[in-house]
Amino acid sequence: MIKASIIGASGYTGIELIRLLLKHPDVEISSIISSSNRDIPIEKTNPQFKKILNLTFKEFDADLIKEADVVFCALPHGVSQEYVKLAYDLGKVVIDLSSDFRYKDLARYSKDYGEHKYTNLISESSYGLCEIYREEIKSSKIIGNPGCYPTSAILGLAPLLKKKLVQKDSIIIDSKSGVSGAGKKSDFAYSFCEVDENFKAYGVAKHRHTSEIEEKCSFLYGETLNISFTPHLLPVKRGILSTIYATLTKNLDKNDLIEIYKQFYKDEFFIRIYEDGLPELKYVTGTNFVDIGLEVDRKTNRVIVISCIDNLIKGAAGQAIQNMNIKFSLNEKTGLVMAGEYF
Amino acid sequence: MIKASIIGASGYTGIELIRLLLKHPDVEISSIISSSNRDIPIEKTNPQFKKILNLTFKEFDADLIKEADVVFCALPHGVSQEYVKLAYDLGKVVIDLSSDFRYKDLARYSKDYGEHKYTNLISESSYGLCEIYREEIKSSKIIGNPGCYPTSAILGLAPLLKKKLVQKDSIIIDSKSGVSGAGKKSDFAYSFCEVDENFKAYGVAKHRHTSEIEEKCSFLYGETLNISFTPHLLPVKRGILSTIYATLTKNLDKNDLIEIYKQFYKDEFFIRIYEDGLPELKYVTGTNFVDIGLEVDRKTNRVIVISCIDNLIKGAAGQAIQNMNIKFSLNEKTGLVMAGEYF
Amino acid sequence: MIKASIIGASGYTGIELIRLLLKHPDVEISSIISSSNRDIPIEKTNPQFKKILNLTFKEFDADLIKEADVVFCALPHGVSQEYVKLAYDLGKVVIDLSSDFRYKDLARYSKDYGEHKYTNLISESSYGLCEIYREEIKSSKIIGNPGCYPTSAILGLAPLLKKKLVQKDSIIIDSKSGVSGAGKKSDFAYSFCEVDENFKAYGVAKHRHTSEIEEKCSFLYGETLNISFTPHLLPVKRGILSTIYATLTKNLDKNDLIEIYKQFYKDEFFIRIYEDGLPELKYVTGTNFVDIGLEVDRKTNRVIVISCIDNLIKGAAGQAIQNMNIKFSLNEKTGLVMAGEYF
Amino acid sequence: MIKASIIGASGYTGIELIRLLLKHPDVEISSIISSSNRDIPIEKTNPQFKKILNLTFKEFDADLIKEADVVFCALPHGVSQEYVKLAYDLGKVVIDLSSDFRYKDLARYSKDYGEHKYTNLISESSYGLCEIYREEIKSSKIIGNPGCYPTSAILGLAPLLKKKLVQKDSIIIDSKSGVSGAGKKSDFAYSFCEVDENFKAYGVAKHRHTSEIEEKCSFLYGETLNISFTPHLLPVKRGILSTIYATLTKNLDKNDLIEIYKQFYKDEFFIRIYEDGLPELKYVTGTNFVDIGLEVDRKTNRVIVISCIDNLIKGAAGQAIQNMNIKFSLNEKTGLVMAGEYF
Missing domain, CATH: 3.40.50.720 (NAD(P)-binding Rossmann-like Domain)
Incomplete structure (x- = not known):
């Protein structure tokens, strides 16, 4: 033992x-x-x-x-x-x-x-x-x-970065986290009457997880990246859902990208790629899984990746x-x- | 297997x-x-x-x-x-x-x-x-x-009934359940906008779990009992907390009763008796435990038992x-x- | 002005x-x-x-x-x-x-x-x-x-007390309140992760609102009453629903009692008596109304009154x-x- | 009348x-x-x-x-x-x-x-x-x-568009809405047990409000715009918070932009511009206000606008x-x- x-x-x-x-x-x-x-x-x-x-x-x-x-x-x-x-x-x-x-x-x-x-x-x-x-x-x-946000963001982006499928400065990560991410606190901002039925962004353009995300994403991409990252506070206890936007460098459709993700993570038990539909927060809460789905927006040539984890697991x-x-x-x-x- | x-x-x-x-x-x-x-x-x-x-x-x-x-x-x-x-x-x-x-x-x-x-x-x-x-x-x-309500109610009452420590017609069970107790339904009454930030009693004086509770409690007591049972709908996904009132037949204080409960359930792994404090819903959700605590109200000679379970477990x-x-x-x-x- | x-x-x-x-x-x-x-x-x-x-x-x-x-x-x-x-x-x-x-x-x-x-x-x-x-x-x-609990309890009971329709020592008030009732606090017990998806009783057999309720109910009844009162904490921001139990002194059915309540409160704009159905918390939140409904349990000869208010209004x-x-x-x-x- | x-x-x-x-x-x-x-x-x-x-x-x-x-x-x-x-x-x-x-x-x-x-x-x-x-x-x-989403998005963007302060194809609108936005429905997807403690994106790259947003934003900008719009479902009853990203065409800081917004909306009672801090959902729920705040991310030269409304008001x-x-x-x-x- x-x-x-x-x-x-x-x-x-x-x-x-x-x-x-x-x-x-x-x-x-x-x-x-x-x-x-x-x-x-x-x-x-x-x-x-x-x-x-x-x-x-x-x-x-x-x-x-x-x-x-x-x-x-x-x-x-x-x-x-x-x-x-x-x-x-x-x-x-x-x-x-x-x-x-x-x-x-x-x-x-x-x-x-x-x-x-x-x-x-x-x-x-x-x-x-x-x-x-x-x-x-x-x-x-x-x-x-x-960090919890970096885990959801980096794993959601890794196949795109590693293969340079997205434009260098196009990455935006819009993340939403449950309250347990703030830790055990008596802080008024996390009291029930403040958080319940509420939703807000915080640390906009200055959250400390940005540098952690940038360091690791830059490493994967092979160049220094500047990334926009916005965390938000959800009125739930646990879970992070990150909506990630990036402009594609190639003309790829959803199926192409799903195949790339499946291949990239083919030996990874804890990564679940959604061929149909998109992950939701509750599919992962209580588990060690990272659930990833995506859509391609032809009009803007952007990929939108949804990456979910349980922030505490x-x-x-x-x-x-x-x-x-x-x-x-x-x-x-x-x-x-x-x-x-x-x- | x-x-x-x-x-x-x-x-x-x-x-x-x-x-x-x-x-x-x-x-x-x-x-x-x-x-x-x-x-x-x-x-x-x-x-x-x-x-x-x-x-x-x-x-x-x-x-x-x-x-x-x-x-x-x-x-x-x-x-x-x-x-x-x-x-x-x-x-x-x-x-x-x-x-x-x-x-x-x-x-x-x-x-x-x-x-x-x-x-x-x-x-x-x-x-x-x-x-x-x-x-x-x-x-x-x-x-x-x-049934879920009967499980919380009967186990909360059993030691009192078996030893005839409460007056025959004094038992009131005020139960509060999470929404999953209603089962998987598309019923408008269980839609998010109806349930969220709401609370209500339902089936008052006519819920079907009453007869199940009465049959089993009567068996334990050795006489036919009539019991008041009121279920309520909590804006949570899972869990039942029953607040049970009964008039004591003897002059017993909290410690006496705790001792009786501990003795009665001494070999039962899934029953947890609270010597201090009282159980809360979240202590049992996700588990097979029945958490039981109680207080005695000297003035009215009533015992108030709090019994919690996860309704789905x-x-x-x-x-x-x-x-x-x-x-x-x-x-x-x-x-x-x-x-x-x-x- | x-x-x-x-x-x-x-x-x-x-x-x-x-x-x-x-x-x-x-x-x-x-x-x-x-x-x-x-x-x-x-x-x-x-x-x-x-x-x-x-x-x-x-x-x-x-x-x-x-x-x-x-x-x-x-x-x-x-x-x-x-x-x-x-x-x-x-x-x-x-x-x-x-x-x-x-x-x-x-x-x-x-x-x-x-x-x-x-x-x-x-x-x-x-x-x-x-x-x-x-x-x-x-x-x-x-x-x-x-107090907020006394308002819901006393108005829910007043017609029964004033006319001595219930047995002296039979009254039990099981109340459930939203979190704003605790006031603006940074107390850990009221933090989102503690309260959300949770439910608990507190101050059992010793909450200070009991004496306020007893003084006013005794006054209405004309004799000193001992009352059981149990407050609970709901995972909602506002509202109190009290479930009140009392044994009837006379053979009255629901319609009789509804009539008595309607008569008693006939000039009171802020009291709404439910002839059909029962009030729910959300019908009163955001308002100054007291919504009251009731059922009679023939078998036990108890009346069960549901009384709802907005605790902050x-x-x-x-x-x-x-x-x-x-x-x-x-x-x-x-x-x-x-x-x-x-x- | x-x-x-x-x-x-x-x-x-x-x-x-x-x-x-x-x-x-x-x-x-x-x-x-x-x-x-x-x-x-x-x-x-x-x-x-x-x-x-x-x-x-x-x-x-x-x-x-x-x-x-x-x-x-x-x-x-x-x-x-x-x-x-x-x-x-x-x-x-x-x-x-x-x-x-x-x-x-x-x-x-x-x-x-x-x-x-x-x-x-x-x-x-x-x-x-x-x-x-x-x-x-x-x-x-x-x-x-x-539409509700277009109201939050267009008013959040209007000053930037009207003055062409943002790059044509850089606009991303990441919106989060309360459940009442889906209307009164018995749909299983909006049942309490599905929505509570959950969060999800839906209609990604194909929601019908996109075309409404694009038509009106293009009109304001004076050129046809393609915009990425992603709606999400929040576990709250009402309110929309849109996090809007766009790349600036000029070197403007937060104060410059706040001044531009204040000027643009100077006669508008229902628009509230936040000089300090950012709006939160609960500041607007129950009201006809549009609360707007913003930050500038120097590193990426993006403006991040937060725009909140009550979707039903x-x-x-x-x-x-x-x-x-x-x-x-x-x-x-x-x-x-x-x-x-x-x-």
Whole structure:
């Protein structure tokens, strides 16, 4: 059994990691670390775990890390790198769910997140977008788990980018996310009476996930790309749907592109390409799937890609486990095959 | 592997049965039967099953039943008994999710549901409320899976009734259910614009689940009970919370009653008693648990019990699987242990 | 024009008062007072008022009260009485939306809310439940605007109580409220991810509105009543639906009772009695109406009353304006006649 | 008093027209016509009108039109033109809420909606987008009330188009609408369990509102434009938020553009330009306002415009009344000034 320790275990991502790891046949959760909930049994703070998990939140202690094989850091950026460093120095596999190890270009990172203290660790890290970076992940000790918006956007665009089927500066990503993406907060902006029956854009032309998307898309395209990215807040708990626009460089129709996507992702279990119809948010919520559909607008020569994920699973905890599976040479699907509840 | 056939597989309960059976290590779904969707692959009607389940809905055919070990009937009452009879005659274990085999007193049944055509089968059937009727279930070939409201109400009341701790005619059950309880329908009353931001009572003083609740509660109490039951429609997809009022016959406080409940359900994995706090709907949605808490109102000498279930799981598909586990001598928890998504 | 000043104008009740007063033809809002938002134009904090209201929140200042004819206090209890006293001493009509002037029996008040500092003002005050206390309201300078739950409960019960048609200790009030009833808060318990798709009871057997309900119902009944009251939190923004149970003392059927209710409320514009069907939450949200329907359960001899209000309107701001209309001898309906948006 | 008759009065738009006209000081509703609800009092089908409106749905009869001054047609396209013709022939002002009189180019109309039977009436009609076509409206007897999506899109783009500040083929409109936009339907796709917690795009690259948007935007721009338009279904009852992307032709920053918008709409009461922040859906729901904000993305030289309306008010019934006000030389704001409920 792989022993897993979760640091920052009481946030939404931490709790989702726990819920998913409980279904994993090869993992034992060795410790759940949360200073704000230290010494409280998880069934008190999260009664959904009553009779399911008999663990108590612990204050951080290096000994808890020592006894683990894999460490998941579900902490805010900046804070996270301290614990990543520590776990790395103890020789552990570290999967970091913050933005601290997502970037190769630290100038991009610093602009959005401030100075990085452990720049020498960047070369030891890989970007944990499994379908694209599987080989790098296998050989890294630190995995920077991707952001939720970037996961939906990059995977939705990858076949087009890799084959340069779209014009360089034509990409627009209009994303809509459920509220859990904001994390566990008492913030008034996320109170029920504010969010219910509402909808809004936020961070327009300045959201920090833009640089992460641009770095990875540029890499796939082979040139530096500037991308417009607009996130919106949906009145739902979970899920991201990204509507992606790009101008085609060739005269391709829907069937051509579907074939290209199917070929590109032919070995990827977690990518589902829609030949007919388009994905909807609820088809993926509760799962690790990325559902992708598309249409071509002849008149404007644009492709419109719809890419859906569950922000807490493929966009966070599920992809983290997928990364762990890769790293520990398990079948990548282990513990992650499930149909969503839907209703 | 137990081979399972589901008749009426395309409704909400049928789909939930499929989703849950996919997690069951000892079951193989041998056929999914739905005349309205015949010959359509399930991934077309329900894309959440893409890459998860490669089955096609079939028209009913006795041969499909013959190759199964267990038959789940998820059909409307009246229609259901025809298929139950047929499967029974073929020697199969039949778990019927309609109301056709829930009653012992057919006068009660007929008053609410019309004439029963196979009255001789009643003696072959048991009421599938696992925690109360486990022994009868083991020795029956037909199991009448309980209604969703009755499951939440009876299990919430059982310890009080069995020990006659409440006055005979004092019981009031005020229940609130999510919309999936109404089944898969195009009915205008269940359209989004009608239900969203709304709340209403329905079937007041005449809902058909009243007679099912009364029959089973009377049996537990040892006298015929008249009970007030009021269902309400919540603007949520799933879950039932019942607020149950009864006047105590003895001077008991909260701790006394909690102790009695804990003792009564001490061997029941799926019953969770709250010593502190009270259950909320989201603690159980997505699970087979029944969460029960209570308070005593000294001033009025009433106990107020809060009982929560997921109407589609413990109130339908999950309990059906629990019944199958009992019937096939599996560990009762098999395939049914999971924490809810919560957010 | 009546000049109105609102103290505590930035909370949910304060904002709703402003929104409703803008529709009132005889009122001019002279000041909106909120220390936490002082000197901020309301269109900045609440953009829904852009181009509608050109006012700026002010810090409290007695001069603002002096220039007003009526003062609405939308402050927390305890704090509120200080401002009520001050406005009263300045000779103003004061409508207090806190619990500070709702009680006649200060022992009840103190038990739930702590000591009252201005006990001598109680005799100057009346309980602002317009349909029942209209005459007292006309002759008082301080009006204690009723709580939201009590408004729905007392008006739903009044005809039964006044005529002693129900057994003394048989009354149970099972109420369900939208989230705005909790007020404007950054409390985690009211965050979207907690409330959405959830439902729960709270304050069971100890909610403070119980004593307010009991005092007023006892007064109507002519004897001291003990009542069970259970509030629940609905995942909707606004509205209260109370399901009220009581055992009848006489053999009355639905039609008899409907007739009694219609007679009792025959001059009350804001009370709508349902002869057929039952009210639903959305029929009243956005309005000052109280919608009441009922059924009789022959078997148990109970009446089940459904009483619906908008917690922010008839349960707070609307009733406050209705009280103002009474006090200033305006037609009681002025500014308060509107159909709800419904969808 | 202007006498108004509403044909198709029982749909969502018809009901909203009734609700709004009740607030209009110069209008009396002379008849509400709905064959499916004929002879049923509106308070039976829509209890929110109890005590508010004492009218009964009527079967269509030309006499009902004769006694009206203005006729609102809230019928499906194709059917609507028959009644428009009839009312026009009777000399009435007709405001048609279908798509039948929105187009000048009947080739566009026919492609999306089929053949038009009264092509000679097109020249008698004007497009009822008040802020842009006020003069034409004044002199037309038939007003084609704009679609909901086109209203949000065209008004969001008009200043940019009129001044040719954006590149011809760069416009992308990503719109998100509440469910009431689909009309009153028993369609399974709009059932609560399908829509709740879900989100999806639909009609991608083929929605019929595209041609309406293109015709009007081309007119404003002075050249034929091809525009990408993607509608999405939000799990809310009402409101449309459009996120509009376009590439700037000049080096303009946010302040420049805000100034241009403010200038362009300086006399328009119902347009609210956001200098700081961006509009959210709830700021406009329940109102006739169009709230517009924008950001400029330097890196990509794109402007991102956020344009919000209430689809049933400014997107349908409210704009219809605004058109009536224009046509009858009333103050355009009459009956339409209100702040939204927000919570």
